[in-house]
Amino acid sequence: MRERVRVPELLGARARGDNNVEDRFLTQLQLRNGVYKMTERHRFDDTLDATVSHANRIGAHRVLDVACSSGISTLELATALGTREVHGTDLTIEATYLERDGLGWLVDADDRVLQVDHPQWAMTWSPGKRELATHPGRVAHSLLLRALRRGLRSFARTQVSLISSEVAAASVEIHEEDAFEPTVKGPFELVRVANFMNIFYFSRRELLALRDAVVSRLADGGVLFVVRTHHDRSNHGSYFERRGSRMVELDRVGAGSEVRELITR
Numbered sequence: 001m002r003e004r005v006r007v008p009e010l011l012g013a014r015a016r017g018d019n020n021v022e023d024r025f026l027t028q029l030q031l032r033n034g035v036y037k038m039t040e041r042h043r044f045d046d047t048l049d050a051t052v053s054h055a056n057r058i059g060a061h062r063v064l065d066v067a068c069s070s071g072i073s074t075l076e077l078a079t080a081l082g083t084r085e086v087h088g089t090d091l092t093i094e095a096t097y098l099e100r101d102g103l104g105w106l107v108d109a110d111d112r113v114l115q116v117d118h119p120q121w122a123m124t125w126s127p128g129k130r131e132l133a134t135h136p137g138r139v140a141h142s143l144l145l146r147a148l149r150r151g152l153r154s155f156a157r158t159q160v161s162l163i164s165s166e167v168a169a170a171s172v173e174i175h176e177e178d179a180f181e182p183t184v185k186g187p188f189e190l191v192r193v194a195n196f197m198n199i200f201y202f203s204r205r206e207l208l209a210l211r212d213a214v215v216s217r218l219a220d221g222g223v224l225f226v227v228r229t230h231h232d233r234s235n236h237g238s239y240f241e242r243r244g245s246r247m248v249e250l251d252r253v254g255a256g257s258e259v260r261e262l263i264t265r
């Protein structure tokens with residue numbers, strides 16, 4: 001298992017323009033709702049031609065990438081689409097780093113710990129079997145550090161953007177938003193939902209609520225692309241068209257979307 005990136009290492013790498021460390025940090029980060037920030041460059045390269053061709057067919061002007069993580073694949077989508085208005089949204093795009101005596105706590109907007117940093121290592125808020133098997137001492141120590149934070153009053157505070165530095169410098173607009181309660185106004189002619197509406201992450205009821213929230217921002221005649229990347233890096237997704245209150249599957253990538261029955265019901 002690769003060592004987790006400590007926040008001071010992330011900030012140092014950003015100052016040097018080292019994207020690899022930033023990529024690794026964001027990939028390892030897990031939000032408190034259990035969803036990983038996990039993303040990767042070139043993840044959707046094999047789907048871009050089909051996505052661009054749908055966008056051209058319907059003359060899409062406004063494009064939305066829901067749950068876009070660091071925004072790196074949103075930037076790749078925007079580059080492939082050319083001159084269109086591209087927005088990305090994600091639940092958490094800013095975190096705060098609390099530091100004291102060489103120890104650090106990365107917390108979300110609700111002050112919940114995402115990562116604990118010790119001078120030599122970092123630990124996620126949700127250590128699993130792998131961490132317990134390889135570093136049981138660190139797991140115990142990190143739990144103690146989480147408890148210790150509650151008793152401490154003063155920290156040095158640093159804002160930590162969870163958006164890739166490359167995206168921050170580009171024309172793509174990234175907004176903080178809960179996909180269950182959207183605030184970025186539609187309509188959008190093209191919406192992509194990648195590695196988010198997964199059966200593994202949400203209950204059927206939650207997936208249906210997400211479907212309704214996503215469709216409510218899709219223009220009539222607009223296209224929704226729901227896709228999931230498997231461990232072997234292959235993409236499986238479906239393109240759907242909104243026809244009034246109905247969603248119709250148009251075509252598929254790989255085996256199609258695992259939630260297509262929920263989208264078209």
Ligand SMILES: C[S@@+](CC[C@H](N)C(=O)[O-])C[C@H]1O[C@@H](n2cnc3c(N)ncnc32)[C@H](O)[C@@H]1O
Nearest residue numbers: 035036037039067068069090091178179194195
């Ligand atoms: C596995 S990543 C997928 C990132 C990117 N779409 C991709 O495929 O590379 C899932 C993303 O969903 C975001 N997320 C989790 N819960 C969310 C919510 N309720 N609303 C919006 N985004 C959410 C996470 O912050 C994370 O960036």
